[in-house]
Amino acid sequence: MLLFIEQTLNGLQFGLLLFLLAAGLTLVFGIMDLVNLAHGSLYMLGAYFAATFTALTGHFIGGVVLALMATLLVGMAVEVIAMRRLYGRDHLDHVLGTFGLILFFNELVRLIWGPAGMNLTLPSWLNTSIELMPGVHYSMYRLSIIIVSLAVAISLYFVVMRTRIGMLIRAGASNREMIGALGINIKLLFTLVFGAGAALAGLAGLMQAAILTAQIGMGENILILAFVVIIIGGIGSIRGAFVASLLVGLIDTVGRAFLPDVLKLFLSNSAASTAGPALSSMLIYLVMAVILVARPEGLFPAANK
């Protein structure tokens, strides 16, 4: 039971992290109609920036804030230099161009920080555990990831649903021509949205870096999970991304932890321990397939494009 609570919390934490990554991806897709594979590179950059800046300043929060700003700037620069030229092209061009960017960023990181990877050291006040209820201890850091991510998710929801810029974003996601007709500075809006998405990805990356390490290519596998999230949630939908992130995070984490044991109920021990890992790593993709059969447009299809 204790393990179950812990794994559920881990799943929640992982899901929220995925949401930070998927939110930027789905916004960029919804508004600019751009498939950005290099989103994972921004996730990686966030991690490296945080590791560097915390080490340089000797201050955790300060380093994190600097890292977020740096990722935001890099994101905006990438938009102005490269992405802008890809809008309106077909999706194959996006895939190819941003694939090139991944190669570039991976190599750039290797050039600057070396091949070894970097640790992001936590301050002592985060590096403890907390007693959630009698007998249930949980990592303080993971708990703060949950809190920070939730806070970001809520403010993102507020910005998108309640503010003028959010209205533009929603309008853009459902009807791209309309924002042009409103006489809004679209170029600036796009740059800002892309930069914000980059900062969200950077935040996810740096939070993950303290659990694992900052590594070259760290953004790539999780990016594909973020794609799965978007497919399940429906492209362009923030709400869909949120629900699907939690679903994917929970199923993946809890599935990995318990599926082998569950299988042992039905199969022989050795068969279960062979099939278990394979099956649990397939689990979310199977879920995705099932959801696709039922709803090819995802759970929350965005309004018609």
Added chain:
Amino acid sequence: MTDALLRIEGVSKRFGGVIASDNISLEIRPGELHAVIGPNGAGKTTLIGQLMGEIGPDSGKVVFEGNDITVLPTWQRGQLGLARSFQITSLFLNFTALDNVALAVQARSGHSFHFWRDARRLPELRVPARDALARVGLAGREDVVVSNMSHGEHRQIEIAMALAMQPRMLLLDEPMAGMGPEESARLVETLRELKQELTILLIEHDMEAVFALADRISVLVYGRVIASGAPEHIRSNAEVRRAYLGDGKKKAAGGHG
């Protein structure tokens, strides 16, 4: 009258709060050219979508040659002999005119799981395709890539493709849309010939063409059929004049239905 080729029975469709089809019932008799007219937004294109199976009606039935086809997928309706032309030109732009029409011939000559022989060298596809192009007046233009052809020629290819399917019935969705007067006149002549041998449902804005060609006319307003009958009957119908023909005299050009 049970011998109708196509029978639409009480078809209704709403999109959110908008009623696009309001209990429409129509009968298209074999051999007739039946025109459906109506102001923009009357639900004409929605009607065609439902006949072709691209839009499912909320209620009602579509019966073709005695078979209920209400829930059949689009391609099966095509196989049964319902051919349509599109209001907005919808062709294979990177193919030549002949390739386009040959595909339509191919569609009615059995399945296409033939992997080896060069489709562009099969006389059983190319000859009928050439004939169809000639019938709509495009002889000599067969090998031009469609994206390099004019709008009027596109409209002609649309009809040639529908013809090449050797359909039992033709659904023409505003075939004159965007055509100049000369091209329109030529198309009217083509249609006059076609109606000798085919049942045609014509949706059109060009009143001159409609009254020149139609055996019967139905008037659609706000998704409802407000009148149906011979052209003289429609011309003299007070309700139709009020709802529609008032601006029809100015000859509406193109636009969505």
Added chain:
Amino acid sequence: MKTIFTVRNVLVFGLLAFLAVIPAYADVTGNTFIMTLFTRIVILAIAAVSLNLIMSYGGMVSFGHAAYLGIGGYAVGILAFEGINSGFVQWPVAMIACGLFALVTGALSLRTRGVYFIMITLAFAQMIYYVGVSLDRYGADDGLTIYKRSNFGSLINLSNKTTFYYVCLVTLFATMYLVWRLVNSRFGMVIQGARSNDRRMRAIGIPTFRYRLVCFVIAGMMCGLAGILLANQADFVSPATMHWTRSGDLIVMAVLGGMGSVIGPVVGAVALLVLEETLPHIIAVVGHFVTGLEMTAAREYWQLVLGPMLLLVVLYARGGIDGLLRGGRRD
């Protein structure tokens, strides 16, 4: 009439002839590295040709094509590991496995369009990648060594490098010929028509889904063939074979060479892999020439150049190399 002796055609046939004489060249110069490199190039060209079939003719941008390299390779590897070395068993099993995977994932993916399709094919390939990682019995992450190449008895000996190279090359030519026949057949017209205007296809009475699915399966099996050959060449198969960046490489090959022709992906495969080998040297030499400094360290970072190059190809040379040779015209 157009002459067939265009610059493009001469170069294309030059390239094919060049591929045919590689073993002789290697033999004369004693350069075995070039044999290894070009065997690899030829094999990956098969994969790129198969991807090109669905991608440029069928409009199905699959970002999971490397999965078939892995499935084909693992089928060979696992059978060999379990003591079944006969190629007459291994190869059909591998191709059937690829066909089945393509059938199931294709049936699901083809319900969707555009970006969804790209992402879903990517996700399914990632799934099979993780399955590879979790196969503890077959080496998991570290991969599986294949101690004996597929055995075709006295018919053909795959362990001979020259023989193996020609097997690969003949397979490549056969695949190209097959794709060429396919895209010009009635089936091919349907596939291309469905890419161009699916709605119209259905209106003229053609159920496009089943044709697209069959095309997807054919491409998967062709790529499986490349997977079989790749495993035999490396005597090894690992999850890395089907990593998603591999799928990206295949797309790069198809686009770099030029979509819309059967030869394009072959040109792309040669160009990309030769570039990967030579770019480090080029960087060092050009760097030395420009800066006057010793630039050997810069060799390592050749992807720093390759990445933006891809972006530039996308932006300014969309027809790929073949497109440039045809003078920018695409048909």
